Amino acid sequence: MADYIAIFDTTLRDGEQSPGASMNAEEKIRMALQLERLGVDCIEAGFPIASDQEFEGVQKVAAAVKKPSVVGLARAVPPDIERAAAAIEKAQKPTLHTFIATSDIHLEYKLKATREQVLDQTGEAVRLAKKLIGRVEFSAEDATRTDWEYLVQITTAAIEAGADVINLPDTVGFTTPGEIEDMFKYVREHAKGADGVIFSCHNHNDLGLAVANAMAAVRGGARQIECCVNGIGERAGNTSLEEAVMAMKVRQNIYPYETGIVAEEILKTSALLGNITGLAIPYNKPVVGRNAFAHESGIHQHGVIQSRLTYEIMTPESIGRSSNELVLGKHSGKHGLSARCADLGYDLSDGEIKQLYEKFIELADKKKEVFEDDLRVLIASIRDESFETYHVVQVRTSGDDPAMALVKLRRGENQDEMFETSTGDGPVDAACKAVERITGAKGRLLEFTVRAATPGKDALGQANVTVEFKDKAYYGQGASTDIIEAAVHAYVNAVNKFLAIEGEQNV
Ligand code: KIV
Ligand code: ZN
Numbered sequence: 460m461a462d463y464i465a466i467f468d469t470t471l472r473d474g475e476q477s478p479g480a481s482m483n484a485e486e487k488i489r490m491a492l493q494l495e496r497l498g499v500d501c502i503e504a505g506f507p508i509a510s511d512q513e514f515e516g517v518q519k520v521a522a523a524v525k526k527p528s529v530v531g532l533a534r535a536v537p538p539d540i541e542r543a544a545a546a547i548e549k550a551q552k553p554t555l556h557t558f559i560a561t562s563d564i565h566l567e568y569k570l571k572a573t574r575e576q577v578l579d580q581t582g583e584a585v586r587l588a589k590k591l592i593g594r595v596e597f598s599a600e601d602a603t604r605t606d607w608e609y610l611v612q613i614t615t616a617a618i619e620a621g622a623d624v625i626n627l628p629d630t631v632g633f634t635t636p637g638e639i640e641d642m643f644k645y646v647r648e649h650a651k652g653a654d655g656v657i658f659s660c661h662n663h664n665d666l667g668l669a670v671a672n673a674m675a676a677v678r679g680g681a682r683q684i685e686c687c688v689n690g691i692g693e694r695a696g697n698t699s700l701e702e703a704v705m706a707m708k709v710r711q712n713i714y715p716y717e718t719g720i721v722a723e724e725i726l727k728t729s730a731l732l733g734n735i736t737g738l739a740i741p742y743n744k745p746v747v748g749r750n751a752f753a754h755e756s757g758i759h760q761h762g763v764i765q766s767r768l769t770y771e772i773m774t775p776e777s778i779g780r781s782s783n784e785l786v787l788g789k790h791s792g793k794h795g796l797s798a799r800c801a802d803l804g805y806d807l808s809d810g811e812i813k814q815l816y817e818k819f820i821e822l823a824d825k826k827k828e829v830f831e832d833d834l835r836v837l838i839a840s841i842r843d844e845s846f847e848t849y850h851v852v853q854v855r856t857s858g859d860d861p862a863m864a865l866v867k868l869r870r871g872e873n874q875d876e877m878f879e880t881s882t883g884d885g886p887v888d889a890a891c892k893a894v895e896r897i898t899g900a901k902g903r904l905l906e907f908t909v910r911a912a913t914p915g916k917d918a919l920g921q922a923n924v925t926v927e928f929k930d931k932a933y934y935g936q937g938a939s940t941d942i943i944e945a946a947v948h949a950y951v952n953a954v955n956k957f958l959a960i961e962g963e964q965n966v
Contacts, residue, residue: 461717464707465500465683466700467659470732471520472503472532473697474687479925479932480736483959484516489842490735491520495527497728498719499700500683501554503530507546508539512960514546521550528552528594535559535584544591554624555588558598561605561613574609578616585620596624596659603627603634603642610642611649618652624659624683625650629672632665632695636675643679659683664695673698674706674714688732689740689747701725701746701778709773726779727804734839737923737934737952739908746778749832779804781831789823796834803831805838814841825940826917833919836912836938840948847955849898851937852876854947856886864889866947868897887946894947900954902926902933907949909942922949928957 471487474480482490487504494502504520505513521529529550531543535557547553559570559577566572572580581597588595597617602610614625627646629639639660647653660676660683662669673684690699707714708722729747733740742750752775762769775781787799793816800807800815807815818837823829853867862885867878879896883889891904906925911918922945924935933956937948 461715462682464677464716464718465657465659466498466704466718466720467501467503467530467683467685468494468497468499468527468687468700469503469661469685469697470494470687470691470700471516472505472530473661473685473693474691474732475505476693477691477696477736477738479934480691480738481931481933481956481960482516482735483956484512484519485959486735487516487520488523490732491524491529493724493728493731494688495524496721497724498721499527500719501528501530503532503556503685504547506532506543508533508542514542517543517546518549521547521553525551528554530554530556530596533557533584533588535580537587540584540588540591544588547592552594553592554594554596555592556596556598556626557584557588558600558626558628559584560600560630561610562601563606564604565601578612581613582616582620585617585622589621594624595622596626597622598626598628598661600628601630603629603639604631607642607645610646614646614650615652618650618656622656624657625653626659626661626683626685627676627681628661628685629663629669630661632663632669634662634672635666635668636671639672640675640679643676643681647680657682659685660698661685662698663693664690664697664699667695669696669698670702670706673703677714677716689729689738689744691732691736691738699745701729705746705773705778708777722777723779724804730835730839734835734842734936737925737936737949739910739923746773752780787819787823787829787834788827789820791823791829799831800834800838803834807838811838811841822919822940826915826919828913828915830913832912836919836921839936840938847952848958849894849951849955851944851948851951853878854890854941854944856890856943858886862886862889864893866890866893866897868894868951886943890943890947891950894950894954898951898954898958900928900957902928902950902954902957904950905932907946909945912938920945922946924949924953926950926953926957928953929961933957933960 505517507514507517531547533539533543658681660681662672686698686700690696704720759770850869855865857863861882865880869876879893881892909920909922912921920942921938933953935949935953937945939945
């Protein structure tokens with residue numbers, strides 16, 4: 460029987476550390492439930508000591524998911540470990556993940572501690588974690604820059620103290636495939652008790668080698684891959700979940716392993732994360748990018764028409780993308796719309812279908828054909844609205860010099876409408892200033908992009924903004940056939956995220 464590789468998803472923890480990818484508790488729950496459908500083995504839900512909101516987010520994910528293990532992260536110190544244990548104690552299968560840096564660079568400059576001190580702290584931390592929670596993972600942070608003999612001592616100490624999983628992270632994305640394979644083999648061969656634990660890899664992508672390094676770690680004996688959807692994460696990101704999983708599926712002769720992943724859920728999971736965080740998925744992103752299955756050159760198109768095997772190593776259907784991008788029009792009706800959403804894998808409530816239908820008719824009036832990507836954008840927008848503070852009612856702008864804008868917003872359900880006018884450096888700037896006057900949230904627009912969600916001159920424009928509030932970046936996204944309106948929706952979406960995370964009293 461093929462060896463099983465556990466998929467440990469850290470989108471909600473390491474992924475959430477990507478600038479602007481902060482998620483509130485509701486967003487984490489939505490994402491966690493989708494990760495459960497995707498079939499991941501572990502969901503690292505957050506770092507509970509970081510803040511009360513973070514604690515609450517982890518606690519809620521622990522209560523919401525049933526099958527995967529819910530993981531809480533803690534530094535190797537008692538207050539962190541106790542807080543993480545409290546956040547995950549109600550999970551069906553909790554895992555406490557504690558870590559300490561082990562490289563000489565980190566010991567000298569960050570911890571200002573000796574190797575002996577860190578060795579002792581490892582044992583103490585794992586023992587305490589094990590007393591509080593039945594399953595413990597220990598990570599030797601910066602393992603790939605740690606002296607291998609010392610890494611063996613640390614691993615042995617963690618195993619003796621009760622660790623069930625030993626993670627050897629490439630924290631700074633420094634290693635190479637050959638090196639990490641040898642490192643795993645060496646530590647597994649020399650650490651006492653190595654046969655009784657699972658070894659895990661956690662690779663950052665600073666040199667673009669994260670997935671290759673993860674696959675090499677597996678060849679070296681790792682049986683758990685830590686990864687993030689769309690490869691998000693600190694700096695250049697982490698191992699991309701979908702790339703690692705599909706590498707194993709497509710190249711079974713090289714990687715004869717099994718995972719619990721339902722690959723047909725990959726595209727939906729990727730799109731949901733993109734919608735929640737607003738982090739755009741590059742068109743050429745392997746597996747989930749819009750162009751991943753698009754054949755542009757005549758030679759390729761001709762080949763694919765003869766046989767898909769010529770230029771396709773996996774099918775779009777295998778990751779949940781339909782190759783038949785069925786178009787809907789305004790005569791499609793509510794049933795047609797609902798059936799199409801079900802085909803795309805969305806489980807929408809009656810209320811959501813009703814809301815979606817209204818938006819769909821509005822859009823179908825403006826544009827002849829509605830594509831699947833349009834539907835994804837509309838579904839994301841109604842789901843975003845379910846916990847929004849401000850809702851855009853009207854936007855009017857003029858491009859005179861100076862540009863002017865009138866923006867009308869509604870606050871919460873059944874609340875009064877408020878409007879403001881402003882001038883600005885262009886219509887988008889004027890509209891954002893009007894939003895600021897209404898909401899009181901003072902932001903700085905760092906980035907603004909618009910792109911067509913689908914082909915055609917009448918395409919739905921999808922706007923993404925990055926706005927800085929109180930020194931922290933928030934992403935927002937919005938869609939409309941009018942690009943200025945799309946920008947205002949995106950800006951208000953970022954304001955809503957800021958308010959949901961900061962609390963309205965703190966703006
Ligand atoms: O990159 C890293 O070392 C980490 C650890 C906390 C596992 O994220
Ligand atoms: Zn990391």
